[in-house]
Amino acid sequence: MLFWIIAGVLALVVSLILGLALLRGRVGDAPPAAYDLQVYRDQLKEVDRDLARGVISEAEAERLRAEVSRRVLAADAQLRAGGESGGQPGRAGLIVAGLVIxxxxxxxxxxxxxxGAPGYRDLPLKTRLAVSDEARQNRLTQAEAEAKVPAPDVTPEASPEFLELMEKLRQTVAERGGDLRGLTLLVRNEAALGNFTAAHEAQAKLIAAKGNGASAGDYAHMADLMISAAGGYVSQEAEQALRAALERNPDEPTARYYLGVYLMQVDRPDGAFRTWDALLRESDPSAPWVPTIRERIEELAWRAGVTDYQLPSAPGQTAPGPSAADIEAAGEMSTEDRQQMIQGMVQRLSERLANEGGTPAEWARLIRALGVMGETDRAAAIWGEAQTRFAEAPEAMALVREAAQAAGVAE
Known part of the structure; x- marks a missing residue:
């Protein structure tokens, strides 16, 4: 209500100022014609000064005096006729003022x-957090979420023979109970058919059969199937599966991706941005979630209040820092210039990786460059940090290890 009062008062004040100016016929202490008259008199004086300085001839001065004098007479006549209102029609001014207001x-x-958003209440931080907590507590169950999604169609490419084999597989798994291999096949094939509900139900049985041996990937896969069955909605049960996956392995990438989705759905863009930004920087460029994150994270950063966010280099772009070609080209420079150029590029890359993180290719490039420069101690330190960062990413670790071996700091 306070917003409406302030906005209404401001609009009314501005309207009254414009309306009074229209009714008075002027905006200052004198009518417009009085200002014109003063300007013309100043012009007559200027003509005399120009003539005295020899800027204009006597004939030109006479012509200018006659023209300005004509304007003086016209302005004086207008001032006498208009009076204090400047000749502004009273009724017309009143109508226009009313229309302006x-x-x-x-x-x-x-x-x-x-x-706009009339009636929308203010949302300070405390209120926004309370709204988010309420959204967390009121999440739909998996069954409620799936009920809102149209029934899936069986994959049209599935042959009658395959569908017949699927019926036999379902019957066999039901009879054998905790058959891990049968349950694994059932989960895979139900998902391939688009039967995500049946797939996540089979995955839950697989996890139960594994007991304490169930991995973070098992729980993340179940959450993935649940979210697919619910049309992208992260239900109460799907959130529990994500939490279970991250308890077993905080770096599980699928769980981290869907945790970001969940945080966006409960209006916590700050947490979602931190989760996705870290995942994007640590992921292999070919990871399936990378294109989606790259497409949405800049808007997410804006919503999170991060105004200076820089999207990491896209797959295929040259990573910052000196490449082998850069170092080879530097051979044509003087020794001092070459060292200065290489050290500058290496230092910038090192600082960015330390402050913002980066892709495995960028870590590998830094280690390789330090090795070429003979700074093996720094290369070994970076290699040690990379082993911790990419411990759960075998492909990334292999890339960085190759660079460390080339730099002579890894076996």
């Missing part, structure tokens, strides 16, 4: 009612 005040309210 109606258009500015009424139009502003009408526009805001269409494109």
């Amino acid at each position: 109606l258009g500015l005040a009424g139009g502003s309210f009408a526009l805001y009612s269409q494109v």
Whole structure:
């Protein structure tokens, strides 16, 4: 309500100022014609000064005096005829003033009612957190979420023979109970058919059969199937599966990706941004979640209040820092210039990786460059840090290890 009062008062004040100016016929202490008259008199004096300095001839001065004098007479006549109102028609001015007030005040309210958010309460941080907590507590169950999604169609490419084999597989798994291999096949094939509900139910039985041996990947896969069955919605049960996966392995990438989705759905863009930004920087460029994150993370950063976010280099782009070609080209420079150039590029890359993180290719490039420069101690330190960062990413670790071996700091 306070917003409406302030907006209404401001609109009314501005409208009254414009309306009074229209009714008075002027905006200052004198009518417009009085200002014109003063300007013309100053012009007559300027003509005399120009003539005295020899800038214009006597004939030109006479012509200018006659023209300005004509304007002086016209302005004086207008001033006498208009009086204090400047000749502004009273009724017309009143009508225009009324239209201005109606258009500015009424139009502003009408526009805001269409494109604004009338009645929407203020959302300070404490309130936003309370709203997010409420959204967490009121999440739909998996069954409720799936009920809102249209029934899936069986994959049209599935042959009658395959569907017949699937029926036999379902029957066999039901009879054998905790058959791990049968359950694994059932999960895979139900998902291939688009039967995500049956797939996550089979995955839950597989996890139960494994007991304490169930891995973070097992729980992340179950959450993935649940979310697919719910059309992208992260239900109460799906969130529990994500938490279970991350308890077993905080770096499980599928769980981290869907945790970001969940945080966006409960209106916590700050947590979602931190989760996705870290995952993007640590992921292999070919990971399936990377394109989605790259497409949405800049908007997510804006929503999280991060105004200076820089999207990491896209797959295929040259990573910052000196490449082998850079170092080879530097051979044509003087020794001092070459060392200065290489050290500058290496230092910039090192600082960015330390502050913002980076891709495995960038870590490998830094280690390789330090090895070429003979700074094996720094290369060994970076290699040690990389082993911790990419411990759960075998492909990334292999790339960085190769660079460390080339730098002579790894076996």
